[in-house]
Amino acid sequence: MTETFNSYRDLRVWRDAMELAEEACSVTRVFLKEEMYGMTSQIRRSAASVAANIAEGHGRESTGSFVQFLRHAQGSLKELETRLLLSERVRLMPVGGSMPMMQKCDALGRMLRSLIRSLQRKSEG
Numbered sequence: 001m002t003e004t005f006n007s008y009r010d011l012r013v014w015r016d017a018m019e020l021a022e023e024a025c026s027v028t029r030v031f032l033k034e035e036m037y038g039m040t041s042q043i044r045r046s047a048a049s050v051a052a053n054i055a056e057g058h059g060r061e062s063t064g065s066f067v068q069f070l071r072h073a074q075g076s077l078k079e080l081e082t083r084l085l086l087s088e089r090v091r092l093m094p095v096g097g098s099m100p101m102m103q104k105c106d107a108l109g110r111m112l113r114s115l116i117r118s119l120q121r122k123s124e125g
Helices: 013-027 039-058 063-089 099-124
Strands: none
Touching: 013 039, 013 063, 013 099, 039 063, 063 099
């Protein structure tokens, strides 16, 4: 049976990206108040951007555009990972505190790569 995706909200990768964005908001709630417009905002924006790019790409007319936006989502994911690791280094979170989110980032990155490859195969064949 073939799955049908009528909306980006049907995509597991988007749902997982939304959960990651929620977690980014939760994790940064304990950051120093003076970081509200710095690291806190940057982490939240990059996490939200992953899901937003998936949604925007799904709404485009072509597979090629969707793939392009999925690649943007991958870039936002790497940005998020970097900011999480930096947050540990500057002691906004304890050492190892980013590990649960980093594991989710890894899993989401694999899902994005798999979806990109699948879409590219379909457009070639």
